[in-house]
Amino acid sequence: MSVFLDQAEQDMRDHLRAREPWTLELDVGLPAATRLLHHHDLDNYLYPLAQRLGSRGIASARARKRHGDRSLARLDTARPADPPLDRTFHRLQTTASAGTTAYKQQIHEQLTASGALPGSPVSAVIGFRCGPDRNWLNLWKPTIDALGPLIGEGNRMWSPRDGAIVDLALHLLVDPARRWDVEVFVGVAPARE
Structure with a gap:
């Protein structure tokens, strides 16, 4: 590596x-x-x-x-851009530390409650709104680990079929008012061949 x-x-x-x-x-x-x-x-x-x-x-x-x-x-x-119009975005709130199972559970439960359906292969866009002291890179993996309701569950907990994501975009919006809580916007769509 x-x-x-x-x-x-x-x-x-x-x-x-x-x-x-x-x-x-x-x-x-x-x-x-x-x-x-x-x-x-x-x-x-x-x-x-x-x-x-x-x-x-x-x-x-x-x-x-x-x-x-x-x-x-x-x-x-980086330049500002509008979100893609080809997908529905799920707005998720988290209050737990990204290093805990509770963080993944909060995301997973909100996606499950939304009635999201998995598909494959997918294009995924994930936006994070968080405070300026957050290292947003540390949010990537635990968030993706909780996306089973959107991309398909794997054969063990917190191991979704993330290989099905063939196009991944991650975006940050720093909001000083957020402090340590994180707002996550997730949208998936069938990947274009």
């Missing part, structure tokens, strides 16, 4: 001069024999790279996976 991170950081070194906040984009190319919907979870590619670049500078991160010979990483200045 460190070789990947070193190479990606080197490839983006010139872009690190872009004004913050940044948007990080990653296109993951996988061999043709790879089953795209099983494993190769996009947050596992994005998280270490975002952590290496620094969570304070990143306001948006997106990854896509496909069959291909190469992967690409880009970094640029």
Whole structure:
């Protein structure tokens, strides 16, 4: 993993001069024999790279996976954008620490109560509204772990079929009034082929 991170950081070194906040984009190319919907979870590619670049500078991160010979990483200045119109967004409130099971339970219960239906493959957009002292990267994995009602439950608790996400976008909105509570907006749609 460190070789990947070193190479990606080197490839983006010139872009690190872009004004913050940044948007990080990653296109993951996988061999043709790879089953795209099983494993190769996009947050596992994005998280270490975002952590290496620094969570304070990143306001948006997106990854896509496909069959291909190469992967690409880009970094640029983030710009406001309207949410996609092709999906229904679920507005979720959490009060528990992201490092606890209670955080995942709060998200999972709200999604289950919404009557969300799983599908595959999916494009997922997750927005986080939280206070300025939060390291929002630490919200990514526990939030995705709770998305079973939207993307399909796995064979054990907090292990949904997140390999089914072939396009993942994560966005941050800093709101000083939120302090430690987190508001999460989640929208999924069938992935475009």
